[in-house]
Amino acid sequence: MPLAELAEQPFWLALGHYEAARLGGWRSHVDDAQFFLAEQGAHDPQAELRATLAALYAPLSDADQHAQCRYPARTRWLREQLQLDDLPAVTCSEYEAWLADVNPHSTVLVFPAAYLNSPSSMFGHTLLRIDPPDFAQSTAMLSYALNFGAYIEGSDNSILYAWKGLMGGYPGLFALLPYREKLSEYSRLENRDLWEYRLNLSAEETQRMVEHVWELKQVRFDYYFFDENCSYRLLELLEIARPGLRLTEQFPLTAIPADTVKAVKQAGLVEQIDYRPSRERELLTRSAGLDATEQDWALRLADDPARLEDAQFRALPLPRQAQVQDTAYRLLRYQATGEARDSQVAQRSLRLLQSINRNPPEPLQVERPGLPEEGHQSRTWQLALGSQEGRSYAEYGLRMAYHDLNDNAQGFPLGAQIEILGMQVRQYEGNHWQLQRLDLANIRSLTPRNRLLQPISWQVGGGLERVPGEDGQRELVGHLSGGAGGSWQLSERLLGFAMGTARVEHNAQFGNLLEPAVGFNTGILWRNGLGNLSLEGRGDYFANGEVRRSLALQQQWELGADLALRLAARREFSQWTPAQNEVQLQLRWYHY
Template sequence: MLKRLLPLLLGGACAALQAAPQLPATRLHELAADPSWLALGHYQRDRLGGWRSHVDDDEFFLAERGERDPTAELAATLAALYQEPALADRHPQCRFPARTRWLRERLDLDDLPQPQCHEYAAWYADIAPHSTVLVFPAAYLNSPSSMFGHTLLRIDPPGIDTQGSPLLSYALNFGAYIEGSDNSILYAWKGLMGGYPGLFALLPYREKLAEYSRLENRDLWEYRLNLSAAETGRMVEHVWELRQIQFDYYFFDENCSYRLLELLEIARPGLELTDQFPLTAIPADTVRAVQQAGLVERTDYRPSREKELLARAEPLNGTELEWTQRLAEDSAALASPAFQALPAERRALVQDAAYRLIRYRKSGEERDEGSARDSYRLLQAINRNPPPRLAVERPVPPENGHESRTWQLALGSREDQSFAEYGLRMAYHDLADNLDGFPLGAQIEIAQLKLRRYEGNHWQLQQLDLANIRSLTPRSALLSPWSWQVGGGLERVIGKGRHDDEQLVGHLSGGAGVTWPLAEGLLGFALATARLEQNEDFAAFISPAAGFNAGLLWRNRLGNLGLETRADYFHNGEVRRELSLTQQWEIAANLGLRLAARREFSHMGAPASELSLQLRWYHY
């Protein structure tokens, strides 16, 4: 309370000289309901009525209940703008330049004091905001914070397209502030439950570029927005107001992408981008919303180091790939007569691939003498015998992929019983879904519910997945990534008794193994698995099992086909096996038809066969 009263007391000495205009209550309420003021305060309608700000920090508000009362906050701000100008950088005008500009324009405040805001002026001049680029680092399954991708804004100075470099720009990022070193499971749990504060950060773009395209091997998509210099400046003004201001941070709604949409609404009032995301804000969906709002002027693609390496290695034969690995381990082999006997154009490709392999392996590691020496020798060889320009095929942009939420309607039969099944998945892609905009072999499913109605009006909960994540990354001659999967929730399995007696069990499962590219668009995979299950048919409360999961994933003209077998061997003697076949027909970008068949075996009951045809509608 004292923190809020002190500036008012300090400004009281000049009250006789300058005082804020006394606005009628109706005018105050009218201004406080203006979308621009609500955006500056990050207000939204509370579910119980009234207003609530997303900002979770008392430092951001001047009124006692400013986080819930836009009118009181506006009145307090208006009064604070007339404080003693000698406060300089501590003056509310210096602290809140975006609020100041908006109130000055709306109320024609030509009698405001003129404090010297040296810190803000220097900061703003250093950034020199002129234009804005929305940057989308693509999804990266091996990082829990990046499974859905990420978005940030690049703030460019004037002349960036003609005489500058994006490396001189600034990156505007919103993310969870993490103290200490939480493990991946704790990080995911806190992120889901709002256990971390969220903060805005403005830092050199070259640092974020290195982090995403090199350290995490993620493709970058850059969307130049058609915001004017004035609109970009308005947004940056407000970013100054948010320095070290804490927000609640949630992975699925109040995340990096949602916060950046709020900033774009400040840059160009009336966009109403955040209204489209009342429940979740998946980064790819927010990019799509920005594009549909007509904000995108141009799209640029930056492949990751991994993509560049694989593209350079693609035309190499087996012998040349062996030379690539040998040179990456010891550049002295450049002088080998056997290597020099290769045609000059082939040596050029091998040398470049070897140099890229060293850079890939050393990403994020300390520079060491051996790799520095090998890199230097290879660069000299590349300079003497340069390869042709590398051309990486541009994939389908992520915003052109299917939307994240999926409604499902299926008709099928299990043994001699027909059923209808109704499903909803909150996010956002499985191995068989429409593939455009997604990598083959990647799956992230969050919060999936399936209800089944059998003949005789018998309803049952068939499945409730909290999460089901799979990363089937193919190995190559140069790269050997591990494939993995993890999942948990409720599902039906064969129970004791007749073949139609299914038991609802809780489970937590995972596995690791390898994936191989067998042909163009064809992957084979094999994983060792482990499972913990809570099953009322078992004597123990929790029963462990070991097993395997193997199969094929084929990208064909209709869509994706998956053939899969899995088995679980429980410590109590139960053995459960399953063979399944799935084919998706991609009718449209947001519409799919899926045929699924499976055969289940269990020591606890008779085998069961199931066949279904499912319509899938992808809709946010």
């Protein structure tokens, strides 16, 4: 086969992480010159192929630095395609020892679920687990985790972290490390559920992928949160493992982890799904069967295991004692998450564990939640008809990502909202067009509090929105807002929340460039037979004396996993104008 034709074979392009450039030609996603052998290798697959062939025949000096050792996947493929039977004999001791240690045989795609309290993990994450032959679930700790992530030196604050992540300000690197380390990080340190999707890749396909990972050792990619991220890079590796897969082309704009899991599943790669609950979910499951008095005992025992000998505790039936002390042990371990080892905590844990061994509880059965990939699609198109103070309008909207409190909750964390890059444009009667709002981000975390766990609920948002102004007009203002408070599970399907809020606003009708405000946000979220209903009250009290309040009701009707109707009613109060009423019916189409 001519080299020009060979250089455009999908597998060679995949090995170089090439994609067609917008203005013609090729560009590689690899942003590290050391990966390429040709000077123009990042933009010229044929030049890189020629340079690779020349390097494979180069005289031996340091064997481990020879091209055959640095590029085992390239070497294998070119040897097969061109029948290269006369290559110099090279012993790649470092590579062979590494491959023998990893001992790749099968592959599992791992999805740690979304975790709002970590900026890098709000959308979830994916990694690959490489299992050895004769794998059993009990030996997963002996497997390796193949991870791609942003390499961060120092400790950037959350705002700088988000900005640099959006702009590609961090280098991304592949890492192969013991799976037990990743399992501890995600299910223990961050209290995230883990989903494990066993793939039907053969041993040969798995080894082909791992060979290429050796080629990417310490090779830098630019890391972008929304597209060239952990999930996108793993799709590239799967295309190496099984040439002919067309996974990455499905994600030209964004690659949200749950969407990439869905693409892998739809490609027919998944043969089995396993679930590992987080430490937090195990604690909540164990404590769910305890009454208020028993939960109080769990708190006391976690603080002082000597109270195991208390007469009131000993008066409980043995099965109830078993449940309580096991809850206390899990609570103590949860409280120690992420903390340096403390000898007193270790002693308390040992005392509780000894008591549990003498009186073990029933095996813990954690109900498996809905599969994350079965949730709605990430991008949302909106078409609405509405009326505001007698003025009819049509509204057109687009949200790039990916979920709010009223959306279909299947596959999403309870009380979680992550909206990125949303825009709504209105067309009023008389063909008058107006930008209604532009949200850069709108994030909310409403995690219920209970006797054992007391998480803080919080929210943050920023962008442009219309607010009441002088003479009945609505002014487009810029804002940055946030809040913190608590949420409570009022019943199985009813969540209540209350937060204090703060807001900084740029409003042309205010005297100052930026005007601060404090306020409140409270409401309920009800999961009913039709979908989700929310009722919210808000108030902002500005330093200049302006007071703005609102009451909003929204009910979503779920017509399918990716189609819904939403009825919204809103009443606003402002010192600028009389109370304003608005009602709207919106069609929402969730589409990647």
